[in-house]
Amino acid sequence: MHSIAVERVSKTWNGVAAVEDVSFTVEAGDLVALLGPSGCGKSTTLRLIAGLDAPTAGRIVIAGREVTGLPPARRGIAMVFQSYALFPHLSVAENILFGLKVRKVPRAERDGRLAKAAETLGLAPLLDRRPSQLSGGQQQRVALARALVAEASVCLMDEPLSNLDAQLRLEMRREIRALQQRLGMTMIYVTHDQVEAMTMADRVILMRGGRIEQNATPAELYDRPSSAFAARFVGTPPMNVVPATALAGRDWALPDAAAGGLGSLSVGVRPEAVRLDPAGLPAEIVAAEYLGADTLIETRLGGVPFVARTAGRIGMKAGETIHLAWSAGDAHWFDRASERRIA
């Protein structure tokens, strides 16, 4: 059963489309990440699902019930905001219980749910504090607790970790994922951080310019990006996408698809798939970045940057020439004009 279905939803602001003809489904118990650069429409999509904005066209179905015209409170969802949206004058406990009090949940049950959520997220010693007396990570937990006590089956998250430092982000990422799986929540998670999307999500929906670029599992997104944009957006450092003409005359690198001519194609190779091979393409080193476990060697191929990732430390400096090669299966071929994948 689909827990959430978004059907041909569009949203325009004064004639400018923020979200255009977006459709996808989320299975019950899945975590789906909406990924994309800023302004791609991912947050707008989430707000449309939450009911904070109304779509210009299309339908939204949650748990088999159409909710397109319903106010947020009647959609059976919980949400965590990027800024946490904690009430600054209320204590942690009052913040967490705000919704339950509004909904007139009996006191005994309220206290039970509060105790459970506080224990789950380690907030018990902080219940009497004000949000301003908490660290960023603790505020994040309070926002999470407020979403948990609602006991909604669907939870929406709008870049919940973007205000935390890197170390904390890593911890919270794991914690949120563990919590989501333990409680069997259906979650839509908006992020611009591809690492978050790849590590946490069951499916990743990559958006660009208000449309869905690719809707796939993290592995699929990495292994078979449907466009040059998806190829570059996922993976660090990003995939090298160069004009195919740079490979002219190198038969080992050319597939059958290239028979029609190289001029209309580009080829993508992940830095980690590149190896140094005396029979490969010669390229001059522009810079070498030593990261510890491996080294990123930046070169130029066909006039654009091309990065190779090699294990350990290499004893070469800028200006020297190396030879680049990869297996034919690691090359991704895209149409140059449309950027779509062709093989």
Next chain:
Amino acid sequence: MKSRLSAAVHGWLLLLPAMALLVAFTHWPAVASLVESFTSTPRPRRPSRFVGVANYEQMLADPVFWQSLVNNLRFALGTIPLAIGLALLMAVWVNDRIPGRTFARMAYFTPTILPMIAVANIWLFFYTPQYGLLEQVTAALGLPSHNWLGSRETALAAVTLVAVWKEAGFFMIFYLAALQGISPTLAEAAALEGASRWTFFRRVQFPLLMPTTLFVLINAVINAFRTVDHIIVMTRGGPDNATSLLLFYVYQVGFNFWDTSYAAALTVVLLVMLAVAALVQYGWLERRVHYR
């Protein structure tokens, strides 16, 4: 050591111009009033002399003083809650995305930029017997004619209404600014939890506006004891002292009866009352206010 001294001198010199003006026109007159309140009013044949608390004893026995005090308390109790309540209501209203929002904000603020004398004249016309606006409306509805400013029962209420009308727009601006400072995601979070507009106001907006309310309240109290222009224009304290407020009475005693020492004593009492009110507000209310 020397440079510290010269820095201190430098600092005091910078403060001097403002300090001189403050001392000459605020501090010195205040102290002089206090001193004068213990002396008799100088007359051509009888120079001023120390009379102790005679002026204050006279005050206790003065029925017009007591009437002015009671009038002023009633005026304050009428204007303060009404003006603040109205200001809050208008601010919440024009803070939402409504059509014609800018126009509404401007309209609400207009009374503030008008001088009180002009406002009083406008309302004088509203209240005028026989052909005033209010009379025309009541006559059209077939209600009996009434002299709003001329009768003891309604005069104070009538001038109270003018002050509310004049002040609410000013206070609204402070509330509006504070409301704009409240993150809109709080409203969204509350909406997700199912809070109604009223619940959101009561549980979130109003508590977060408390610092503004305290500020506005102190201003409203001071204004309630300071406003005198519209009394001079509209009623001159009448009929039968029904609209005589404390400051108006001070003015009357000082500049109509020229009993300056008694006026000084009245001023001191007024100042002490205001100081006590401000202290109570800061001391008691501030502890219940959430500052971000």
